[in-house]
Amino acid sequence: MNVRSPKAMRFRSRFAAGLLARTALLLAGLILLVLAFNAPGLAAARILAGAFFAWTLWALWRHIQRSNLEIARFLEAIRLGDLSQSFSHRADGSGLTEIGDALEAGIRAIRAERHRLVEAGRFSEAVLDDAPTALLTVDTEGRVELANKAARRLFTRHQGVRLEDFAVYGDAFATALASRSAGRPRLVPLTIDAIPQSAMISAAVVHRLGGLVRVFSVQPIQGELNAVEIAAQSDLVRVLTHEIMNSMTPVTSLAQTAAALMAEADDGSNRDVADARAAVETLARRADGVMHFVESYRQISRTPEVRRKLVDVEPWAREIEALVRASDAVAGVALDVSVTPDHLTLDADPDLLCQVLINLLRNAAEAARAHAEMPAVTLAFGAAPGGRVRIEVADNGPGVPESLRQDVFLPFFTTKAKGTGVGLSLARQIVLAHQGSIALDAAEQGGALFRILI
Numbered sequence: 001m002n003v004r005s006p007k008a009m010r011f012r013s014r015f016a017a018g019l020l021a022r023t024a025l026l027l028a029g030l031i032l033l034v035l036a037f038n039a040p041g042l043a044a045a046r047i048l049a050g051a052f053f054a055w056t057l058w059a060l061w062r063h064i065q066r067s068n069l070e071i072a073r074f075l076e077a078i079r080l081g082d083l084s085q086s087f088s089h090r091a092d093g094s095g096l097t098e099i100g101d102a103l104e105a106g107i108r109a110i111r112a113e114r115h116r117l118v119e120a121g122r123f124s125e126a127v128l129d130d131a132p133t134a135l136l137t138v139d140t141e142g143r144v145e146l147a148n149k150a151a152r153r154l155f156t157r158h159q160g161v162r163l164e165d166f167a168v169y170g171d172a173f174a175t176a177l178a179s180r181s182a183g184r185p186r187l188v189p190l191t192i193d194a195i196p197q198s199a200m201i202s203a204a205v206v207h208r209l210g211g212l213v214r215v216f217s218v219q220p221i222q223g224e225l226n227a228v229e230i231a232a233q234s235d236l237v238r239v240l241t242h243e244i245m246n247s248m249t250p251v252t253s254l255a256q257t258a259a260a261l262m263a264e265a266d267d268g269s270n271r272d273v274a275d276a277r278a279a280v281e282t283l284a285r286r287a288d289g290v291m292h293f294v295e296s297y298r299q300i301s302r303t304p305e306v307r308r309k310l311v312d313v314e315p316w317a318r319e320i321e322a323l324v325r326a327s328d329a330v331a332g333v334a335l336d337v338s339v340t341p342d343h344l345t346l347d348a349d350p351d352l353l354c355q356v357l358i359n360l361l362r363n364a365a366e367a368a369r370a371h372a373e374m375p376a377v378t379l380a381f382g383a384a385p386g387g388r389v390r391i392e393v394a395d396n397g398p399g400v401p402e403s404l405r406q407d408v409f410l411p412f413f414t415t416k417a418k419g420t421g422v423g424l425s426l427a428r429q430i431v432l433a434h435q436g437s438i439a440l441d442a443a444e445q446g447g448a449l450f451r452i453l454i
Helices: 006-038 043-080 096-130 149-154 163-169 171-178 222-265 271-301 313-325 350-371 423-433
Strands: 134-138 144-146 186-192 195-208 211-220 309-312 334-340 345-348 376-384 388-395 437-442 448-453
Touching: 006 043, 134 149, 134 171, 144 163, 149 211, 163 171, 163 186, 171 186, 171 195, 186 211, 195 222, 195 437, 222 271, 222 423, 309 313, 313 334, 313 345, 313 350, 313 376, 345 350, 350 376, 350 388, 350 423, 350 448, 423 437
Parallel strands: 334 376
Antiparallel strands: 134 144, 134 211, 186 195, 195 211, 309 345, 376 388, 388 448, 437 448
């Protein structure tokens, strides 16, 4: 059913009335003009009749054309995006008041819709820019753009916008960005601040400005993987040490009792008794050694309690240097400690990190002393992107083969003949408890380089 609004009805009635009135005047002017030309000797009347007829013709044309012009002006304003136009008219009986009000309402509605779209666009941009997941876009020409703040904080080492410029974060990551298809999320190695980690990458293809753009979300999940791994290792160590200690406690007690009884029975006159005593005492010592070995592993099954505070790195580093130099750990080894910049600060637990660094420095000194003619160890503190601090411990020892660099942080794993495999595993736990990362690489002088990011 066709339902007309009151304004439309008023416009129609007024427009029709005006049209009829002007048409009637035009007919009247035409009749007068014909009469004037048919009557002889009325030259002045003919001029007046012609003028009146021309005026009525113009009035009719203007009455029709004004509405068309207003509508045309409205459409032109829409085409050009000029929403500042006004279409309000005073009541003049022509019907333009109603059509002007309608056009004015249309302009106001379009202004409101544009404002809503602008606000929605701003909101979408804000959500995109503040999203916690790093987003990158890659166009058909292979140009990479960091789409939000998270991406700009994460990717700070590259120079340029080409795909190959992002190879500084790992060849696997650059290859993933070059992929032309969208698919399921995948785990990709990612190197950030020279520390390898894992990231979950998802891709989608969207249309933009008539072309296709691939959008990648990059979510580093090494922290979550480390937490799961540490929890699994702690549970395993906790179960193993509990079972071993339950089994070894009575063995150790009986061995010590037997050793005491054999010591009382051995008066030196019977060689067999002396041999049995030696065997039992050896058994007792080994049982104690096993208990001590197992007890040393119980500490890595406990999550370190971190007491953070703001530390002035320069005096703290000199304190660590003094502690290391006061021991025999670095005897005969050149130790260099540097802090850049001088007023560097660190938000961390200084006691736990001191334990980590002293252990790393001792291991580095031992490796360098056994390998180099002029053993040297360096401890360097420096500022890292995002307000973090990079700590590096390097030596000129034999280094660690690349195939073993991830294994050195596992519990029970050691490359030393008398090592327990506790120190580096505990160091990793402490660093991860700070929401930091630790990695092993090759030093410039050929030895090992431990890099910590807090």
